[in-house]
Amino acid sequence: MSSENSADVLIIGGGAAGCSVAMQLALRKLRVIVLERASLGSGSTGRAAGLVGQLRSNSRETLLLKKGLEVVQNLEAQSDTKLFEKTGSLHVASTESRAEEIRAFVKMGKSIDFEIDLVDSAEASRLLPCMKTDDLIEIAYCPSDGHFQPAELLAAYVKTARKEGAVFKINTPFEKPIIQGGRIQGVHAGGQNYYAPVVVNAAGPWSSLVGRKTETSVPTATLGHFYLIARPIDGIPIGSHDAAIRDRGNRIYTRPEVGGILIGTYEAEPIEYDMEKFPPDFDMPNMKPERDSLNVAMLIDNASKRFPFINERTPMTVTHGIMTFTPDGFPLCGPADELEGLFHCTGFCGRGVFQSTCIGLVMADLITKGSTEYDIDHIISNRFKNDQSLINPETVQVKCRERYSGHYGVWKK
Numbered sequence: 001m002s003s004e005n006s007a008d009v010l011i012i013g014g015g016a017a018g019c020s021v022a023m024q025l026a027l028r029k030l031r032v033i034v035l036e037r038a039s040l041g042s043g044s045t046g047r048a049a050g051l052v053g054q055l056r057s058n059s060r061e062t063l064l065l066k067k068g069l070e071v072v073q074n075l076e077a078q079s080d081t082k083l084f085e086k087t088g089s090l091h092v093a094s095t096e097s098r099a100e101e102i103r104a105f106v107k108m109g110k111s112i113d114f115e116i117d118l119v120d121s122a123e124a125s126r127l128l129p130c131m132k133t134d135d136l137i138e139i140a141y142c143p144s145d146g147h148f149q150p151a152e153l154l155a156a157y158v159k160t161a162r163k164e165g166a167v168f169k170i171n172t173p174f175e176k177p178i179i180q181g182g183r184i185q186g187v188h189a190g191g192q193n194y195y196a197p198v199v200v201n202a203a204g205p206w207s208s209l210v211g212r213k214t215e216t217s218v219p220t221a222t223l224g225h226f227y228l229i230a231r232p233i234d235g236i237p238i239g240s241h242d243a244a245i246r247d248r249g250n251r252i253y254t255r256p257e258v259g260g261i262l263i264g265t266y267e268a269e270p271i272e273y274d275m276e277k278f279p280p281d282f283d284m285p286n287m288k289p290e291r292d293s294l295n296v297a298m299l300i301d302n303a304s305k306r307f308p309f310i311n312e313r314t315p316m317t318v319t320h321g322i323m324t325f326t327p328d329g330f331p332l333c334g335p336a337d338e339l340e341g342l343f344h345c346t347g348f349c350g351r352g353v354f355q356s357t358c359i360g361l362v363m364a365d366l367i368t369k370g371s372t373e374y375d376i377d378h379i380i381s382n383r384f385k386n387d388q389s390l391i392n393p394e395t396v397q398v399k400c401r402e403r404y405s406g407h408y409g410v411w412k413k
């Protein structure tokens, strides 16, 4: 066995999740090899909008994400690079049920010392002048939110991990596990054997295929997602530090982007993909959305409800990518029940770039200590093991699709 091909931990997938885990393990002095099918960031990470919204319907999740921002601040200090654009974010409501939801968010946020407050529409207009506000009945402001450029965050993970000795092998697809004595001992990837007592499945939308080859359960579905970037428009001032918004009623999120605005939507009927049908050299950044597709039409329609200057003739680019959803909307992180030594780290349900910041810490704890100080019951990978309904792959797909289309469903406390 060549020592070049052996490590303490092998990570399948060089997206935000795999690279963050690699960095945290390398910082703990473990020898790490990341095996990437194509190039680093060529999966969902390369498509992400990079929004950083800490407020979640689940206070445990908000606390984890707050921790994630600290990780980024440390990375910025160590690398002397600015990664995070702090713009603040607004949550807006135009119906009573949504207003109630926002008040509940504010109450929950305050109970865990998360910076959030109600603001009036004059203040919201000051924070994001191009937004229509005349129908809003409740607005909350989270000043510590903002966004990353996903490629820059990924590059910072990789640079730090490499400095600590981690090795990144690109064009090296995982093919099959090496199993001996009932536990994983390594993998066959890119025509070679790699050995380690721990293997992490961080293959994003492909992670259920890794699950199939390792005979472990990865209940996920891979669903299309679109956002548009409207270029700067005469007479519509958009500052690079204008606030982001979540308008759950209209199913949209936004953030400023070089004088224009990025607007994404969680539509009711997402496109479903079978990752097995893509060719081995499939590159997600090359996905080209059809401008006249129903999903793009829905995106423009949803966007125009809050930003009436957006219509089909607005100069814009549309980005299309694939997200990995789970049946309950939370990721799958932790040891695989069925195969000792294998860990899953996937299923980020549209939030994986930001979640990667804290998930790296959680995974490094689980791998090195078998436990973590963070409250992770809601994301632990084996939480579905007693759910008999999920034995049926069709049910998994249906539940994941419902999660996607209900992403901005009304939150009930």
Ligand SMILES: Cc1cc2nc3c(=O)[nH]c(=O)nc-3n(C[C@H](O)[C@H](O)[C@H](O)COP(=O)(O)OP(=O)(O)OC[C@H]3O[C@@H](n4cnc5c(N)ncnc54)[C@H](O)[C@@H]3O)c2cc1C
Pocket: 012, 013, 014, 015, 016, 017, 018, 035, 036, 037, 038, 039, 040, 041, 042, 043, 044, 045, 046, 047, 048, 049, 050, 051, 052, 172, 173, 174, 175, 202, 203, 204, 205, 206, 207, 225, 226, 227, 319, 320, 321, 322, 323, 324, 345, 346, 347, 348, 349, 350, 351, 352, 353, 354, 355
């Ligand atoms: C359009 C769009 C907008 C988004 N916006 C946001 C946002 O604003 N904020 C946010 O936080 N998240 C956002 N996301 C979600 C985010 O992109 C994902 O949750 C995140 O990138 C997941 O990271 P990952 O590392 O799990 O997966 P990926 O980035 O997909 O990485 C998995 C990697 O595994 C590799 N791989 C697959 N199979 C193999 C194999 N057999 N062998 C070796 N390597 C393999 C792939 O090539 C890939 O590089 C968005 C996603 C999309 C599509």
